[in-house]
Amino acid sequence: MGYLTLSKISKQFADAVVVQDFNLSIEKGEFVSFLGPSGCGKTTTLRMVAGFEVPTSGQIILDGADITDKAPNQRNVGMIFQAYALFPNMTVVQNIGFGLRIRKEPEPAIKERVAEMLSLTHLEKHADKYPYQLSGGQQQRVALARALANHPQVLLLDEPLSALDAKIRVSLRSEIRMIQKKLGITAIFVTHDQEEALSISDRIVVMNEGREEQVGTPFEIYNFPKTAFVANFVGTLNTAEAEMVDPVKGIVKMDGVQFESANQVEGQKRGDRVSIAIRPERFSFASEQKKANVVDCKIENITFLGSVVRIQITIGRTKFNMDTFNNPFLELPKIGAVTQVTCSREAVLILDRQ
Amino acid sequence: MAQIALPASRRSTSTVSAKKWLGALPFFLFAILFLIWPSARLMIDAFLDGQGRFTLDNLAQLFQNQTIVSSYLLSIQISAVTAIGGGIFGFFLAYSVTIGGLPKPLRSMLITFSAVASNFAGVPLAFAFVATLGRTGFITAILKNIFGVNIYTAGFNLYSFLGLSLTYMYFQFPLMVLIMAPALDALKKEWREAAENLGATVFQYWWHVALPILMPSILGTMFLLFANSFGAYATAYALTGGSLPLITIQLRAQIQGDVLHNPSLGYAMAMGMIIVMAVSTIGYIWLQSRSERWLK
Ligand SMILES: Nc1ncnc2c1ncn2[C@@H]1O[C@H](COP(=O)(O)OP(=O)(O)OP(=O)(O)O)[C@@H](O)[C@H]1O
Ligand SMILES: [Mg+2]
Numbered sequence: 001m002g003y004l005t006l007s008k009i010s011k012q013f014a015d016a017v018v019v020q021d022f023n024l025s026i027e028k029g030e031f032v033s034f035l036g037p038s039g040c041g042k043t044t045t046l047r048m049v050a051g052f053e054v055p056t057s058g059q060i061i062l063d064g065a066d067i068t069d070k071a072p073n074q075r076n077v078g079m080i081f082q083a084y085a086l087f088p089n090m091t092v093v094q095n096i097g098f099g100l101r102i103r104k105e106p107e108p109a110i111k112e113r114v115a116e117m118l119s120l121t122h123l124e125k126h127a128d129k130y131p132y133q134l135s136g137g138q139q140q141r142v143a144l145a146r147a148l149a150n151h152p153q154v155l156l157l158d159e160p161l162s163a164l165d166a167k168i169r170v171s172l173r174s175e176i177r178m179i180q181k182k183l184g185i186t187a188i189f190v191t192h193d194q195e196e197a198l199s200i201s202d203r204i205v206v207m208n209e210g211r212e213e214q215v216g217t218p219f220e221i222y223n224f225p226k227t228a229f230v231a232n233f234v235g236t237l238n239t240a241e242a243e244m245v246d247p248v249k250g251i252v253k254m255d256g257v258q259f260e261s262a263n264q265v266e267g268q269k270r271g272d273r274v275s276i277a278i279r280p281e282r283f284s285f286a287s288e289q290k291k292a293n294v295v296d297c298k299i300e301n302i303t304f305l306g307s308v309v310r311i312q313i314t315i316g317r318t319k320f321n322m323d324t325f326n327n328p329f330l331e332l333p334k335i336g337a338v339t340q341v342t343c344s345r346e347a348v349l350i351l352d353r354q
Numbered sequence: 355m356a357q358i359a360l361p362a363s364r365r366s367t368s369t370v371s372a373k374k375w376l377g378a379l380p381f382f383l384f385a386i387l388f389l390i391w392p393s394a395r396l397m398i399d400a401f402l403d404g405q406g407r408f409t410l411d412n413l414a415q416l417f418q419n420q421t422i423v424s425s426y427l428l429s430i431q432i433s434a435v436t437a438i439g440g441g442i443f444g445f446f447l448a449y450s451v452t453i454g455g456l457p458k459p460l461r462s463m464l465i466t467f468s469a470v471a472s473n474f475a476g477v478p479l480a481f482a483f484v485a486t487l488g489r490t491g492f493i494t495a496i497l498k499n500i501f502g503v504n505i506y507t508a509g510f511n512l513y514s515f516l517g518l519s520l521t522y523m524y525f526q527f528p529l530m531v532l533i534m535a536p537a538l539d540a541l542k543k544e545w546r547e548a549a550e551n552l553g554a555t556v557f558q559y560w561w562h563v564a565l566p567i568l569m570p571s572i573l574g575t576m577f578l579l580f581a582n583s584f585g586a587y588a589t590a591y592a593l594t595g596g597s598l599p600l601i602t603i604q605l606r607a608q609i610q611g612d613v614l615h616n617p618s619l620g621y622a623m624a625m626g627m628i629i630v631m632a633v634s635t636i637g638y639i640w641l642q643s644r645s646e647r648w649l650k
Contacts, residue, residue, distance in 0.1 A: 079548070079551040081548065083544055085544035099554075147552075
């Protein structure tokens with residue numbers, strides 16, 4: 001049993017089931033991301049933990065106590081909103097001290113805690129400014145300080161970075177992660193940006209249509225996606241339909257081309273239709289040393305993407321993307337050329353057909 | 355490249371700004387012809403006696419003449435009462451159609467009604483009140499015949515301070531609704547949720563967050579309502595026929611009347627009114643800009 005446990009949570013609005021039989025257990029101090037497409041129920045799940053929505057069924061246990069039906073102001077859970085939600089009539093200091101003042105902490109204790117939070121979030125210079133005098137990134141740091149000032153048991157962040165521009169997004173996310181580690185606070189971070197989720201989390205919950213599709217470390221999610229949905233949603237991926245030839249050895253056939261996979265899926269029989277998935281960076285041009293999967297292909301197009309060069313190839317009748325690192329001495333084939341590419345057995349994923 | 359482009363772009367911005375000013379011309383013409391010029395005339399005339407000589411007599415009268423002082427006070431009283439009364443009533447109406455969760459159609463009905471009613475004044479408004487709450491008005495009659503309550507023997511009188519205040523209220527509260535409804539809409543749901551998340555009750559949220567955010571708009575709009583009824587003339591005249599000596603009614607008597615005819619004193623009284631109204635309008639603008647700055 002974890003520190004925060006959501007068991008069999010469902011949420012229904014009118015006739016729409018938004019979250020369905022959602023299960024998750026989070027350890028104390030863990031940083032967990034909810035990753036999924038728009039409308040998959042991330043915000044709704046988070047709001048149930050905060051108490052703004054009551055689950056239609058299921059249970060939320062925090063540190064041994066059932067909080068499923070507790071009012072939001074009776075839980076000690078810090079929430080950070082996408083649009084900052086700072087109180088516009090209060091200065092930075094007043095915003096940060098709001099929760100403590102509501103809890104009737106003694107004034108000196110409030111002062112001390114606010115000062116601590118200001119230095120933690122590097123906001124000392126802005127202490128007496130109003131929200132309208134701050135940039136988006138600064139406002140979100142105030143929101144973070146305000147949420148943390150109350151010593152919440154869990155920190156909830158609903159796409160806190162998506163209103164910011166790219167550079168600040170990256171720097172603030174590492175700042176959030178650093179502060180979270182420093183305080184050892186349990187956090188749930190909602191995002192629909194896979195790079196954000198992969199870079200910041202201890203574990204990722206990939207959500208789809210109100211369910212948890214896969215839960216795992218960023219490494220597991222990226223390298224060993226269990227379903228086609230996860231594989232497609234996280235990272236760029238080539239997927240193709242194939243036929244199972246030998247479930248024991250992991251041999252499949254696509255457009256008459258054979259691939260060998262090290263990732264067998266249980267319960268597959270010869271002749272079953274399957275999906276195979278190969279990440280673009282796992283392809284390379286075949287060299288002399290024979291490897292497992294060496295296949296003929298035709299070069300269709302070449303695109304520079306900065307540090308990476310993306311090459312479109314056709315294997316059989318199916319188009320694939322192949323990525324290779326850019327370097328000035330790279331020798332690229334001509335467009336239209338016919339050559340051979342290869343990928344390791346481990347690179348070929350066999351996914352459940354959806 | 356850049357050096358060549360610079361003068362051209364500079365020229366184009368100056369033509370743009372010239373065009374912008376040209377577009378604003380009607381406004382300035384209007385302001386000069388109907389606001390600045392007449393006010394300036396009035397101010398000058400207030401310092402002249404009947405023969406066109408400079409004098410401070412007119413101004414001194416404003417503070418010495420008991421009738422004038424008390425009519426200023428009466429106007430201020432009725433304006434304050436209807437601004438606060440209409441303001442509070444209008445606020446709660448606006449609340450109930452925005453955050454209060456009344457159905458959408460009701461909201462557009464109230465807004466449309468408010469837009470019309472806030473401009474309903476003068477003889478028609480006075481007549482409407484006489485027809486409903488006058489001695490023989492139909493509400494008076496219903497109360498008397500069906501409920502057995504005679505409001506006139508109970509002390510109510512439409513042609514009194516209370517009656518006129520009620521009548522003024524009819525165009526005061528709709529103005530409050532019109533200005534407060536958007537202000538209430540601008541309260542973000544996240545503020546409430548953030549406050550609750552930090553442990554606040556609904557009451558604490560209103561006390562510490564929502565009301566302070568709205569207060570500039572509430573007070574500012576009340577200033578506007580104050581000015582609105584301070585300058586009202588026709589409604590009062592049509593309803594009471596001059597039995598309530600409001601400053602506007604006194605003013606007309608000085609400028610056009612047969613008995614009290616003293617136009618120079620009238621100008622000084624008008625100047626006093628302009629000052630009172632300017633102060634409350636500036637109060638409105640200042641408070642409004644304060645809340646707009648927050649809500650940016
Ligand atoms: N109060 C509500 N009433 C009715 N439907 C709702 C309500 N809140 C959310 N929904 C619906 O629930 C579904 C999930 O919404 P939710 O906000 O949880 O998605 P999300 O994963 O956070 O998406 P996004 O990435 O766009 O923020 C959506 O289809 C939404 O329309
Ligand atoms: Mg969301």
